[in-house]
Amino acid sequence: MRIISLSVDGIFQASHRGLFDWLDSQDADVICLQDLRAQEPELADRDEFMLDGYYAYFFDSPKPHTNGVAIYTRQAPKAIVFGFGLPNGEDMDGRYLQADFEHISIGSLLAPPGVAGEPSQQVKDRFFQELQGHLNKITGKRRRYIICGNWQIAHHENDLHNPEKHSDESGFLAHERRWLDQLYDEVGYADAFRCGNKDDDEFSWWPSGVMEQGDGWRTDTQVVSKELAKTVEYAIIYKANAFSSHAPVIVDYEIDEL
Numbered sequence: 001m002r003i004i005s006l007s008v009d010g011i012f013q014a015s016h017r018g019l020f021d022w023l024d025s026q027d028a029d030v031i032c033l034q035d036l037r038a039q040e041p042e043l044a045d046r047d048e049f050m051l052d053g054y055y056a057y058f059f060d061s062p063k064p065h066t067n068g069v070a071i072y073t074r075q076a077p078k079a080i081v082f083g084f085g086l087p088n089g090e091d092m093d094g095r096y097l098q099a100d101f102e103h104i105s106i107g108s109l110l111a112p113p114g115v116a117g118e119p120s121q122q123v124k125d126r127f128f129q130e131l132q133g134h135l136n137k138i139t140g141k142r143r144r145y146i147i148c149g150n151w152q153i154a155h156h157e158n159d160l161h162n163p164e165k166h167s168d169e170s171g172f173l174a175h176e177r178r179w180l181d182q183l184y185d186e187v188g189y190a191d192a193f194r195c196g197n198k199d200d201d202e203f204s205w206w207p208s209g210v211m212e213q214g215d216g217w218r219t220d221t222q223v224v225s226k227e228l229a230k231t232v233e234y235a236i237i238y239k240a241n242a243f244s245s246h247a248p249v250i251v252d253y254e255i256d257e258l
Contacts (some may be wrong), residue, residue, distance in 0.1 A: 002028045006028075006220075007244065012037075017243045020049065020051065030074070031073065032071055032106070033072075033108065034109070035067055035150065036058070040060055051072055057073075057099065059097040059129060070097070071110070072204070075101065077099035078101060081096075084098075084131065089247050095108075095110045104146060104228075105146075106145045107145065107149070112127050112152065115170050118200060121170050124152065139225075146224050146225075148222045148223075148249070149222075151180075152170075154177075154217045155177055159202075161203060166215075173192075190223070190228070193249060194221075196235030197236060207245065211242045235247055235249070
């Protein structure tokens with residue numbers, strides 16, 4: 001099973017750069033997109049945003065032309081879950097969409113960026129606190145999870161081109177990195193990309209927008225239930241074409257059915 005995840009910096013721009021032609025050639029089972037910056041009514045009736053043989057699901061932002069996520073899947077899910085119920089609408093600054101299949105749930109996640117000063121960092125921190133509670137609840141269920149997304153956090157120093165420069169910036173703050181530590185070491189999830197690819201200098205986001213030049217970060221990954229870690233066969237960040245400031249994360253799993 002192949003899953004592709006990409007934060008698109010706006011789905012119209014990514015489409016104009018050839019994203020959907022490329023996706024059509026990838027034979028993916030599931031595709032998770034983030035940061036659409038468009039509403040479902042703008043997309044659902046336009047062939048350029050549909051893929052033959054896929055069901056498409058969208059979770060818009062209430063703020064027009066900001067964030068938003070999507071899931072494209074060859075197999076029809078049993079259920080679609082919109083968000084994970086944050087209080088006071090705080091999941092409006094991030095997005096989470098989940099497709100439930102027979103044995104596995106696959107999510108498309110966009111975390112808040114936290115880069116516009118302390119108030120936005122507090123929103124980001126609350127988002128992850130509530131996500132923590134959600135993950136704690138679902139971890140005990142007899143169900144496996146794959147959560148694909150732009151997590152807005154680089155975990156280790158080898159996930160940044162220049163870690164010293166960014167040690168006090170949102171996305172590489174000590175408490176954010178500790179949150180990922182406990183997610184993997186205590187809650188029971190794994191970084192699927194690192195299960196299949198141990199190489200350094202593997203970055204998925206370039207804030208400058210220029211891929212392979214300057215300051216690369218690895219903020220995009222697929223987080224999986226621990227028991228799925230051993231099913232990862234292949235993981236790569238695709239860099240041959242630039243569809244946004246982020247690059248697609250491709251993971252192949254030895255999974256026969258969803």
